[in-house]
Amino acid sequence: MPKKLSYFNLNGLAEPIRYILHYTNQEFEDVRYDVYSWPDPKIKASLPYGQFPVYEEDGRVLTQSLAITKYVARGTDLVPTDPWDNAFIESVVFSIMDYWKNVVPTVREPDPAKYTELRNEIIEKNIPYYFSRFNKHLEDNGGFLNGKLSWGDFVFCGVIEASDMFLGIELSKDYPAVGTLVQHIRNLPGVKEYVKAIGPYTIDLARFKYKK
Numbered sequence: 443m444p445k446k447l448s449y450f451n452l453n454g455l456a457e458p459i460r461y462i463l464h465y466t467n468q469e470f471e472d473v474r475y476d477v478y479s480w481p482d483p484k485i486k487a488s489l490p491y492g493q494f495p496v497y498e499e500d501g502r503v504l505t506q507s508l509a510i511t512k513y514v515a516r517g518t519d520l521v522p523t524d525p526w527d528n529a530f531i532e533s534v535v536f537s538i539m540d541y542w543k544n545v546v547p548t549v550r551e552p553d554p555a556k557y558t559e560l561r562n563e564i565i566e567k568n569i570p571y572y573f574s575r576f577n578k579h580l581e582d583n584g585g586f587l588n589g590k591l592s593w594g595d596f597v598f599c600g601v602i603e604a605s606d607m608f609l610g611i612e613l614s615k616d617y618p619a620v621g622t623l624v625q626h627i628r629n630l631p632g633v634k635e636y637v638k639a640i641g642p643y644t645i646d647l648a649r650f651k652y653k654k
């Protein structure tokens with residue numbers, strides 16, 4: 443059953459999917475496009491909705507990172523069978539994506555002064571608002587989104603890592619429960635070896651052409 447995940451040579455929305463595929467020992471082709479030469483009009487036009495990540499399996503194509511993340515975790519205990527548990531996990535996942543929606547326009551801002559202004563706003567406003575709540579949520583729920591490791595924790599970890607990289611910050615420093623969960627995931631079997639093999643991600647926003 444050949445599996446293929448296409449994204450940029452970055453962590454971003456694909457890293458939780460890669461982590462789960464490694465953690466659950468699923469073989470896949472990890473296709474990475476150079477983010478600095480994006481957009482490539484021909485490749486973009488070939489994508490169902492013009493965006494990555496795209497997951498392919500047996501000739502079928504899936505888009506949307508959260509749908510893919512949940513799909514690759516199916517049949518494992520990363521996806522609870524209880525509907526309430528799933529909805530509870532999803533509710534935090536959607537909140538972390540609400541936070542992430544503030545980061546994306548910042549990264550795509552072409553004017554350096556405006557970028558600094560947007561970045562400062564995230565650091566001074568959005569992060570304290572969301573992360574005080576996320577940190578408390580984790581403290582109240584055994585260190586996870588819902589009491590034990592689930593697909594949602596991988597999404598959560600992915601957004602923290604991408605956010606740290608794009609904004610040049612370290613969220614774990616101010617939010618210890620968040621940091622503990624990120625470290626837990628990075629040390630999982632399969633994930634640990636993968637993280638070591640690829641090394642840390644970096645981004646040079648000055649070379650990033652994909653601006654609005």
Ligand SMILES: N[C@@H](CCC(=O)N[C@@H](CS)C(=O)NCC(=O)O)C(=O)O
Nearest residue numbers: 454455481492493494495506507508
């Ligand atoms: N809601 C989509 C968002 C996908 C998305 O924003 N993809 C970005 C990378 S993180 C992308 O492909 N950007 C390049 C483009 O739009 O041309 C998901 O979760 O998969």
